[in-house]
Amino acid sequence: MEQKLEVLRQVFGYPSFRPGQEELMDALLSRRDAVGIMPTGAGKSLCYQIPALLFPGLTLVVSPLISLMKDQVGALVQNGIRGAYLNSSLTYRQYRAALRNARNGVYKIIYVAPERLLTPEFLDFAQNAPISMVTVDEAHCVSQWGQDFRPSYLTIPEFLGKLPSRPVVSAFTATATPKVREDILSLLDLKDPFVSVTSFDRPNLSFQVLRPKSKLPQLLSLLEERRGQSGIVYCATRKGVEEVCAALRERGFSATRYHAGLSDGERQENQEDFLYDRAPVMVATNAFGMGIDKSNVSFVIHYNMPKDLESYYQEAGRAGRDGSPAACILLYSRGDVALNRFLLTHSDEGGYVEEELLEELTRQNEERLRAMEGYCLTTACLREYLLHYFGEQAPTQCGNCGPLQKETGRGTMEQAPTQCGNCGNCLGRFVEEDITPQTREVLSCVRFLRQRYGVTLVTEVLRGSKSEKVRRLGFQKLPCYGSLRALSASALRDLISALVLQDYLTLSPGEYPTLSLGPRAGSVLQGRENVRLRVREGEASPVRAKTSGPLPQGDPELYQRLWKLRVRLSRIQNVPTYVIFSNASLQAMAALQPCQPQEFLEIPGVGQAKLQRYGKAFLGEIRQWKQERERSAKQEGEHDHDH
Numbered sequence: 001m002e003q004k005l006e007v008l009r010q011v012f013g014y015p016s017f018r019p020g021q022e023e024l025m026d027a028l029l030s031r032r033d034a035v036g037i038m039p040t041g042a043g044k045s046l047c048y049q050i051p052a053l054l055f056p057g058l059t060l061v062v063s064p065l066i067s068l069m070k071d072q073v074g075a076l077v078q079n080g081i082r083g084a085y086l087n088s089s090l091t092y093r094q095y096r097a098a099l100r101n102a103r104n105g106v107y108k109i110i111y112v113a114p115e116r117l118l119t120p121e122f123l124d125f126a127q128n129a130p131i132s133m134v135t136v137d138e139a140h141c142v143s144q145w146g147q148d149f150r151p152s153y154l155t156i157p158e159f160l161g162k163l164p165s166r167p168v169v170s171a172f173t174a175t176a177t178p179k180v181r182e183d184i185l186s187l188l189d190l191k192d193p194f195v196s197v198t199s200f201d202r203p204n205l206s207f208q209v210l211r212p213k214s215k216l217p218q219l220l221s222l223l224e225e226r227r228g229q230s231g232i233v234y235c236a237t238r239k240g241v242e243e244v245c246a247a248l249r250e251r252g253f254s255a256t257r258y259h260a261g262l263s264d265g266e267r268q269e270n271q272e273d274f275l276y277d278r279a280p281v282m283v284a285t286n287a288f289g290m291g292i293d294k295s296n297v298s299f300v301i302h303y304n305m306p307k308d309l310e311s312y313y314q315e316a317g318r319a320g321r322d323g324s325p326a327a328c329i330l331l332y333s334r335g336d337v338a339l340n341r342f343l344l345t346h347s348d349e350g351g352y353v354e355e356e357l358l359e360e361l362t363r364q365n366e367e368r369l370r371a372m373e374g375y376c377l378t379t380a381c382l383r384e385y386l387l388h389y390f391g392e393q394a395p396t397q398c399g400n401c402g403p404l405q406k407e408t409g410r411g412t413m414e415q416a417p418t419q420c421g422n423c424g425n426c427l428g429r430f431v432e433e434d435i436t437p438q439t440r441e442v443l444s445c446v447r448f449l450r451q452r453y454g455v456t457l458v459t460e461v462l463r464g465s466k467s468e469k470v471r472r473l474g475f476q477k478l479p480c481y482g483s484l485r486a487l488s489a490s491a492l493r494d495l496i497s498a499l500v501l502q503d504y505l506t507l508s509p510g511e512y513p514t515l516s517l518g519p520r521a522g523s524v525l526q527g528r529e530n531v532r533l534r535v536r537e538g539e540a541s542p543v544r545a546k547t548s549g550p551l552p553q554g555d556p557e558l559y560q561r562l563w564k565l566r567v568r569l570s571r572i573q574n575v576p577t578y579v580i581f582s583n584a585s586l587q588a589m590a591a592l593q594p595c596q597p598q599e600f601l602e603i604p605g606v607g608q609a610k611l612q613r614y615g616k617a618f619l620g621e622i623r624q625w626k627q628e629r630e631r632s633a634k635q636e637g638e639h640d641h642d643h
């Protein structure tokens with residue numbers, strides 16, 4: 001079984017396995033079916049690629065997207081592995097040629113689109129080929145509950161049934177919902193599979209929510225700190241994409257854009273500019289990303305809050321796939337909530353649906369939106385919030401020390417809330433305020449208004465507004481009229497949001513939500529409960545976690561040179577930059593500064609094939625940089641002597 005470690009080191013150039021990988025490989029190598037449910041970037045590909053290389057026969061990988069196949073095969077070839085793909089991007093001649101090669105046993109791994117499986121030509125090939133394993137990548141596509149349902153995934157069991165002997169079957173996905181998991185197990189007809197679920201925590205990602213008064217300047221300063229890195233800026237609308245992209249270009253950032261309003265040709269071109277690092281910053285709507293496996297994305301900034309945490313975690317999760325530190329930052333404004341509510345109620349996704357179902361869907365959308373807003377407003381650990389939402393416990397503390405304890409003033413120790421130590425809230429500074437009096441005013445106002453009005457009117461009444469509506473309804477006579485005029489409108493709205501989040505108030509679903517008293521309101525109004533709120537000390541400023549800074553290790557200048565070399569090589573060979581080396585590999589080079597082939601092999605991601613292919617270029621660049629540095633150090637020394 002140690003063969004697999006040998007392959008990991010020799011072929012892929014990595015020293016050790018990541019969580020979950022080894023167990024899955026062991027199962028497959030003992031010819032047991034297996035299912036791997038692991039987050040994006042966890043390294044699912046190796047789980048089947050290494051066994052594929054060790055099996056005597058061929059491995060077929062069913063994969064849903066042309067771009068994914070192209071990338072995966074590109075990466076295999078770079079590592080000296082014989083692989084190919086069969087999909088509709090090939091001309092018929094190319095397809096025939098690839099099949100011929102396949103028949104002659106040229107390939108170890110073949111990626112195939114699900115639609116091909118039952119075509120006579122492919123079936124004829126498959127029935128006569130020594131197939132050791134069939135792998136289903138992005139296996140959630142088999143489920144109607146998933147976002148990316150692909151009916152042709154349902155033909156996989158039929159295809160397996162037509163093979164002369166049943167190969168080992170493995171399936172992989174990053175989708176965690178129970179319904180989808182069940183579907184994968186039942187619809188793919190797996191036999192007593194070994195199932196491995198790894199945590200959805202992505203420790204190398206730092207999370208942060210900022211609430212800037214004005215978003216564009218904030219975005220610019222975040223990008224300024226990250227010049228030279230590659231990242232994605234997600235906007236809610238096409239118009240937003242256009243404006244932000246133009247503003248970035250004006251400031252000299254190499255940014256490109258992507259949304260459904262652009263022609264196919266331009267989308268393709270812009271996507272490639274991003275993948276090849278010719279335009280390291282991509283400004284896009286959520287139309288961008290599915291099937292983008294760019295592993296060297298160092299940040300994902302959301303210019304608007306998305307509609308739910310599922311979307312957020314998926315989009316933010318496109319950062320840091322190669323395991324190096326990456327930042328996920330969300331720029332929140334209350335307008336985003338209204339915008340999403342508008343988009344949700346005015347989307348006609350899915351066409352006609354029955355009234356009852358529509359109501360249920362609306363309710364679910366609203367609930368998800370609330371949870372998303374909760375993420376933006378919470379002052380607790382953001383990682384914990386996300387993982388909890390996905391049904392997982394967050395790790396307590398960093399792992400290098402015990403759970404956080406705190407003095408409670410009564411002399412006893414009590415476990416503090418979860419702290420990941422790598423999000424804006426764990427690193428931010430907060431103070432606790434007693435907000436019982438203000439809360440009482442808000443609650444009694446809602447009660448006076450007989451729980452029939454929304455946040456806007458409640459805010460107006462409490463701040464003593466002279467608006468037409470307030471006067472027409474006669475609310476200026478209420479005892480609570482103007483009782484919180486000391487607070488700004490936005491501070492008051494924040495307070496109300498916080499009270500909703502903590503169940504002191506309830507907000508009805510729908511396009512015109514109304515405020516009513518929540519389950520915890522009674523005890524406050526009766527004076528039995530005090531309300532405390534954690535508030536940020538001063539203006540929220542971007543936390544500079546150690547890990548979200550520009551470059552954590554290695555010489556930054558050398559790193560930039562290696563980065564540029566990688567861009568040049570990517571152009572020459574017409575492959576994305578990260579297929580050549582990941583950022584993590586470049587960082588290791590900039591830190592260890594290898595000059596000999598043997599040292600180059602020590603770099604994670606450098607196997608035999610990459611040593612052959614790139615050793616000369618990268619070692620040459622490093623040597624040259626060292627020489628130049630020595631020379632200039634010497635010259636400086638001589639200058640010192642002169643004086």
Ligand code: ADP
Pocket residue numbers: 014015016017018021038039040041042043044045046293295321322323582604
């Ligand atoms: P996903 O689970 O999203 O399919 P990939 O298989 O694309 O993830 O892997 C993400 C990145 O992690 C790739 O750059 C891959 O080379 C790298 N990787 C996978 N396994 C390891 C490992 N054991 N050590 C270091 N890097 C790894």
Ligand code: MG
Pocket residue numbers: 044045
């Ligand atoms: Mg994958």
